[in-house]
Amino acid sequence: MKILRPIYLVISLFVLSFHISLAQNIKIQGEIRDSLSGIPYPAIKFGDMLATGNAKGQFTAFVPAGKQLTVKVTATGYKTYQTTLPALTADTTINWQIESLTQALGEVVISATRKPESPKNIVSTVSIVSKKKLDNEIAVNPDLTSILANEVPGFAPTAQSGSNVGQNLRGRPMLVMIDGVSQSSPLRNAEVDLRSIDPSVLQQIEVVKGATAIYGNGAAGGLVNYVTLVPDTATKFAGKTDVYLNGSMVKVRNSVGGRISQMFYGKVGKFDYVASGVAEETGEYKDAKGDLVGPNYSLGETNTYNAFAKLGYQPAPNQRIQVVYNYYSSLQNSNFTLVNGNLATGQKATGVLGKPLGIPTGAAYNNNLHLSYKVDSLFGHTSLNADAYYEKRKDVFYVSLGRFNGGDGQSLANNEKKGVRLFLQTPFLTQPALNANLSYGIDLLRDKTSQPLVDGRVWVPTMDMTNLAPFAQADFTIIRDLIFKTGFRYERVNIDVDDYRTLRITNASGATVTPAFDVKGGTLKYNTGLFNAGFKYNRFALFSPYVSFSQGFSVMDIGLALRDAKVNSIDKINTDAVKVNNYEAGFESRYQNLTFSASAYESTSKLGIEVVYDPTTAMFNTARSPEKIYGFELAANYRFSNLLNVNGSYSYTEGKRDVNQNGKYDDPQDAYLNGRRISAPKITGGVTYSPTQVLDVTLNYTGIGNRNRFEKNTTGIYNGNEGAVKAYNLFNLVAGYKVNKSTRLSLGIENLFNEDYFPARAQWFMQPGFYSKGRGRAFNFGVSVRY
Structure with missing residues (x-):
């Protein structure tokens, strides 16, 4: 990092006793370096204290002997560094690192360790989708499943759908949260949790990859945390209005939709607030040929509403009370009925005018x-952080034809959560060569989930889970460069299920697959400990390596097992939980304007859960086998100048299951994990060019590679979830023009080159009703006004 101007350093020594003469002083000396680049910073003068410095960042100071004292290091453009020195009895050499305000105030991660922390101190892979990136993505398409697929390496590609089936993180289920509050339920994974909030009210998105013991149940593959907005002004009243017009550029007719977002925010005395409302209505989605995209879970003809409010109160400088409310709804109101695709001929699914069966689908x-x-x-x-929360959601699925008692049926996912959490952090070592903090607390969650049919019949009975989890995490910083973290979490889970009666399930021809019968309920109990540990070495900006081990835990998709029961008591159903061991190694590198990161990982579990297709019954069932998932990710960013920035990433994941359970994964009986779990390789890239202060242009690229791991069946097509994925390439363009201080225009173009393709999920899912093409070239024109 090149020094553009002199940095004025002042070291102020606050001595606890003022009655020691200069004859008793001893000398401390050392260097002051930037914590990120490792480059020493010069000091012109240290003021009128007993300290001097030179242009190489080296300093000499005299302090009283035998007394504990506090040292503050301050520099223009840098975060104040403060530490307590023990009573010194001899001359001492000490090196300090200071953190730039840009780094300190920019990327701060909360999710990885449940407290604000710089990414450079985290011993796992974390991706941050910043506010600026969010705004750019919203200018093209505000769908969060698309935003995450475009911006996060290792995140499976979007299906451009109201459902995120198959869109997992490194091949395992993830925990989706809003400000740390779970939107997911491990009891019945409805796979719709990514669309839980509108991105316009987010400050950033934090994605922690790999199993995590810090959050426990449901985070076997990692977590996605939507961090909501904080006011960015000290004025009493400010606002922002965004208006967008969008539609197809291939065939405009009936495709035009609109979006309006209104936000107010400010600070009044000890109070701060944010209030926002969003309303969006999309038109028909058209593919690259101008034909209607198949309406099953399509985001076309969808009405979305979001209401958000956050009120904060600071009764004292060291205290804050905050209440947040968010309401989100997104339902498809289509004017078309589905026309199935043909998997054998490659004919895409589409729709014809007519009222769809059932009620509108979505959230x-x-x-x-x-x-x-x-x-x-x-x-x-x-420090103490205590919170309580309540979450309730209902999601509506599509109509299954002829599946229930030989007739149609449409199911709902009902989920209600109540919880309290207590998190404390105590520093217990503050030595120059060793700093340590202990984080500890307890989480208590009550989760009630069910999946009835719209007509009132019970498909999955109510599952009532109580989850109690104490935890502790210790963080050590050794000689300011070596980071060591270790922690433990204990999960105690009880799930109560009442007696219930299964539904008679039939196949496409009306034959009974499983008869209706009574199942005796009871209580399922799980108790397990989770451990994590990791090292990271930050001495050199050119190479900052880390290694980590973490365990994740999730009760399996209990609802899926209960609804497909073949026995008459839940204690006879295989409902064993999934415990994951995740191993990861990687490094970060910064050299001048280049940043580069690489990571490799392996994730194993003695028992997994794979949704496999049974061609004899035309039904999906669960397979429970040991699993191993492995892969790697690469990411780079280079800033040529203030005008031009480029970035790119590559992610690869593979996984197998040990079908014969002999501890090996290369036997003929063993099988690859299917497309629902393992995504095809993904490449992303982006170029941002800002030729003037009022104009910026960004071109983003997402490429999905080939994946073909399975053989076709006797009918000449692949089984469900096993379809081959053929590569496709998508480019999005967004341009912004600042009309004046308060007004900005934007133009986003999705699928710039009008690629004609099937999204990855349409290819591997191999279901005629979901065999839809991707959206063709589309525009999104917006006006944003601040006041």
């Missing part, structure tokens, strides 16, 4: 209420 509602209290400097400089 009927998702309500979140979250109250939190934070306080710093309790006993022993301990």
Whole structure:
């Protein structure tokens, strides 16, 4: 990092006793370096204290002997660094690192360790989708499943759908959260949780990859945390209005839709607030040929609403009370009935005018209420974060033809959560060569989930889960360069299920697959400990390596097992939980304007859950076998100048299951994990050019590679979830023009070169109703006004 101007350093030494003469002083000396680049910073003068410095960042100071004292290091453009020195009795050499305000205030991650932390101190792979990136993506398409697929390496490609089936993280289920509050349920994974909030009210998205013991149940593959907005002004009242017009550029007719977002925010005394409302209506989605995209779960003809409010109160400088409410709804109101595709001939699914069966599909509602209290400097400089939350959502699925008792049926996913969490952090070592903090607390969750049919019949009975989990995490910083983290979490889970009666399930020809019968309920109990540990070495900006081990835990998709029961008591059903061991190694590298990162991982579990297709019954069933998933990710960013920036990434994941359970994965009986779990390789890239202060242009690229791991069946097509994925390439363009200080225009073009393709999920899912083409070239024109 090149020094563009002199940095003025002042080291202020606050001495606890003022009665020691200069004859008793001892000398401390050392260097001051940038914490990220490792480059020493010069000091012109240290003021009128007993300290001097030189242009190489080296300093000499004199301090009283035998007394503990506090040292503050301050520099223009840098975060104040403060530490407590023990009573020194001899001359000492100490090196300090300071953190730039850009780094300190920019990318700060909360999700990985449940406290604000710089990414460079995290011993796992974390991806951050910043506010700026979010705004650019919204200018093209505000769908969060697309945003995450475009911006996060290792994240499976989007299906451009209201469902995120198959869109997992490194081949395993993830926990989706809003400000740390779970939107997912491991009891019945409805795979619709990514669309839980509108991106316009987000400050950033944090994606922690790999199993995590910090959050426990449901985070076997990692987590996605939607961090909501905080006011960015000190004025009492400010606002922002966004208006967008969007539609197809291939065939405009009936494709035009609109979106309006209104936000107010500000600070009044000790209070701060954000209030936002979003309404969006999309037109018909058209593919590259101008034909209607198949309406099954399509985001075309969808009405979306989001209401958000956040109120904060700071009764004292070290305290904050905050309440957040968010309402989200996104339902498809299509004017078309589905025309199935033909898997054998490659004919795409589409639709014809007519009223669809059932009620509108999508997120009927998702309500979140979250109250939190934070306080710093309790006993022993301990900080406390206590919160309570309530979440209730209902999602509507498509109509299954002829599946239930030989007739049609449409199911709902009902989920209700109540929880409290207590998180504390206490520093217990503050030595120059060793700093340590202990984080500890407890999580309590009550989750009630069910999957009835719209007509009132019970498909999955109510599952009532109580989850109690104490945890502790210790963080050590050794000689300022070596980071060591280790922690433990204990999961205690009880799930109560009442007696219920299964539905008679029939296949496409009306034959009975499983008869209706009574199942005796009971209580399922799970108790397990989860461990994590990791190292990272930050001495050199050119090479900062890390290694980590973490365990994840999730009760399997209990609802899926209960609805497909073949026995008359739940204690006879295989409902064993999934415990994951995740191993990861990687490094980060920064050289001048280049940043580069690489990571490799392996994830194993003695028991997994794979949804496999049974061609004899035309039904999907679950397979429970040991699993191994492995892969790697590469990411780079290079800033040529303030005008031009480029970035790119590559991610590869593979997985197999040990079918014969002999500890090997290369036997003929063993099988690859299917497309629902393992995505095809993905390449992303982006170029941002800002020729003037009022104009910027970004071109983003997402490429999906080939994956073909299975043989066709006797009918000449692939089984469900096993279809071959053929590569495709998508480019999105967004241009922004700042009309004046308060007004900005934007133009986003999705699928710039009008690629004619089937999304990856349409290819591997191999279901005629979901064999739809991707959206063709589309525009999104927006006006944003701040005041």
